[in-house]
Amino acid sequence: MYKLIIADDEARIRRGLRNSMNWNELNIEIIGEAEDGEIALNLAKEKMPNIMLVDICMPFVNGLDLIKQLKDITENCIIIIITGFDEFEYIHEALKLKVFDYILKPVNRDNLKETILKAVNELNKIEEKKNYLEWANRHLDDNLSALKASFLSKWLNGNLQHEDVVKELSFFNIKLGKNIGMIAIKVIERLNLDVYSNGWDKELINFAIINIAGDLLGDPESIVSFVDEDNNIIIITNIENIEEWLKIGSEIGDKVNSYIHYTVSIEQKKILNDILGVKNAYKDIIHDISKKRNYKPVVNLAVKYIDRNYFLNHLSLDSVSENLNLSPSYLSKLLKQETGLSFIDYLTSVRIKRAIDIMSDPTVKIYQIAELVGYNNQHYFCKAFKKITGFSPKEYRGGNNN
Incomplete structure (x- = not known):
């Protein structure tokens, strides 16, 4: 059920609003009442309501100040102003604060119900959107690896325009600068004749190698890793110090050999023209590493x-x-x-x-x-x-x- 708070300094109005309709039929529960703005604010912080009926003129914290503070507390709370004709000049400012609607005193039951039904409909839409986004995110998480692999394959093979690459990098939260390099890693099967006999399949070996390389390279947001169709591990990363970066290849090879006891061939290449040069760098580095495999x-x-x-x-x-x-x-x-x-x-x-x-x-x-x-x-x-x-x-x- 949706949660509602009534905030008005007049007890008879609070009582009238509470008794004006069957709230349960509207899927609404009245979770609290407040006789001034300060109480209403504390109640909102504690209860996190979905709807608030707010008198525009209340002691301690008036309705407008309350609305401003509520925006920081309950992002999706629907606020409905209750005001009299003599307070109508406040409505313009209230609307600027993006309140959902307003009701004039004395409160007409039909007007109130109509406004509340609109509010419930809006909350239903918010709930549906939230559920859809949660569903979409779950499916996105399930398919993120496949989407990322598809993007990287197209990028490395030069099948994406520059602006598309920039958008995809942003989507996957990959932060590459202008000074980037590529590393290719290949398990040398001729030096690992029992390469899969210990129960490690290709995916597990690649996962281990990528993790080892990632630990040495540092910032995960600036590392792109990909396993191509020929089982080459390709890593693109920012280069902060070219001399240190050139040493990384040997360090990766040593760690792989030490931790999982495999011998790998490693090629490194500084990418010219930042992300525009990825296609040519990939072509060159694969040519070099493919020669060595034989x-x-x-x-x-x-x-x-x-x-x-x-x-x-x-x-x-x-x-x-x-x-x-x-x-x-x-x-x-x-x-x-x-x-x-x-x-x-x-x-x-x-x-x-x-x-x-x-x-x-x-x-x-x-x-x-x-x-x-x-x-x-x-x-x-x-x-x-x-x-x-x-x-x-x-x-x-x-x-x-x-």
């Missing part, structure tokens, strides 16, 4: 070791082969067969890719970038950079390629 296990381990240690200026074929207990000549042969690149060419390509990512931060100087990606000689770094990109680092940073 490598022989030992080559996967080698490139994984190089990818996470590229910044060491003493990194060499000998140090990598020693770590893997292989001969340098055998590892060199395998790398060339699988990647199409010699050891030094593969290492150089990794270093230059990382240099391009770091270069997006204009505060990092060229010599610092060289040191961060493993070169202790800026001249040699510039030479290697131009060989890979066709531009010097300065030209690349100052042109249309950054």
